[in-house]
Amino acid sequence: MARGTEVDRGRALLDGAIAGAVGSTALNGVTYLDMALRGRPASSTPERTAGKLAALAHLGLGPEDRAANRRSGLGPLLGYVIGVGVAAAGAAVIGRPRLPTPVGATLLGAGLMLLSDGSMTALRVTDPRQWSRTDWISDIIPHLIYGAVAVATWHRLAQRAARSRC
Template structure:
């Protein structure tokens, strides 16, 4: 039962990750803003901490880009799987699920980037916070709705 709930949570997290990316890309399009460099910087810092050589700079830059994108999906899927374990045997109201999923994924990504020295949320402007919060709310809503669809009695 718990393993199935974890898998369903991971699926919900993957769907939420897709929604987060769509909302992010819509924001980039609407405001004509560049993509954030924090995913690549995070991947680079993780490689440094793990003593992993990503190769010559041109190839390393491409690897950081790919790894940074994958880290977002890994975080979203892992947050969904963790939610699945938490919610396996209880009914979680949709607003609570949205908050737990969206807030959990946001805390995991922002917290890890802060710990790695990639960013400092204390220096963020209002638009920076909104650019982070709105996609994570989309993640939370979509993941929570997917969870409820996969597990109607949960």
């Protein structure tokens, strides 16, 4: 592999990670806004997923009072890791933004949703077949916003990098 290609892939990976972090922040912001507007409680699925993953890895989280607190912290952290990872992986594979923003946003948001909801379904934390229309909307909208914000951020970072090379 040529040195320039390695640098380009490394730059794409870093830009993708940054875009994923920004997208994940937007996803969480929209989710918290939804909770505030509708008065709904936070989802327990991130904590339950963290607990299931810890059990699968044979990791003790300590006495139950501390384990509950650890699951509370690990659940959202898993969300950020997945959000950053999905965008970083997408950027590393693609190299530079090529798709129109709406297409890229939809693909990235759907990919994140598939990975997060799919893993929770595989772990038997949730069953999307039992979700209501409102549940689906509450899941789809933040993931699409994640995709839109991540792709817009990635495009912006790529534009700045291209200008700095000139």
